Amino acid sequence: MSGAPLDDEALPRDNGELVFEAPWQARALAVTVALVDGLGLPWDAFRSRLMAEIAQDPQCPYYESWGRALEALVIELDLATDAALDAATPTERAPL
């Protein structure tokens, strides 16, 4: 794993520490880092999409923009279809 994304200063930080408001946000970051790394893409391949999503809706919570950017990356690279994602989208979380 390259260290670059986790050092990305665009990530939400509190007094220098990376922060998450909920575990799913950490999961979202981890999925993105592992995907970009696994595909051998530069981190900017994701980052540019994230910046675009934020620019489009600056009031949107950070990790919602993140989710949209991740989905855009996945669709544009033809890794999954909209229909496949719809079919796999859970509606509730089972107790762990």
Add this chain to the structure above:
Amino acid sequence: MSADHHHPQELAPVEARIAAIESVLVEKGILDIDAVDEIVKHFEDNLGPMNGAKVVARAWTDAAYRERLLSDGTAAIKELGFSGPEGDYMVVVENTPQVHNLVVCTLCSCYPWPTLGLPPKWYKAPAYRSRAVREPRKLLAEMGTVIPDGVEIRVWDSSAEARYLVLPMRPDGTNTLTEEQLAGIVTRDSMIGVQRL
């Protein structure tokens, strides 16, 4: 504890969508689940518990704050600026020479994110969740924490209505440390109660 709070929760749309992306990509062999878990583990181990450590250090150095913390955990923790999702209904339980407190969530993984960050993997494991109640002394010993026989172990089951944080005993020989230095010796595991400082 009401069982209602352990029923399945509705997912936020973005959370559900990211879960869908993850499962589709893993199924297609594009995403390596081990790599994802590895990164999440890094977050679990290295992020989060600093806020809780600051709360503990303040309680050790400020008797009035300690009183407020024990009587209304949520409000006292908020005084230091820590609040947010899963940070309500905080109950702080204090370790003493006679009592050792241990926190578990038997039915899922209720956990105070704003003070402790992300729950470690073992906290969510069925073995921890069941054995913490059934045989806490044995479980703690296996985790490397031997509680003397004369010390009572109290087990607290976290839920959406009460999220517990352990106030560990201040170790001997720390009289000269500043509040900031004290925060540096408080570990995540000591605030869950699986470790003594």
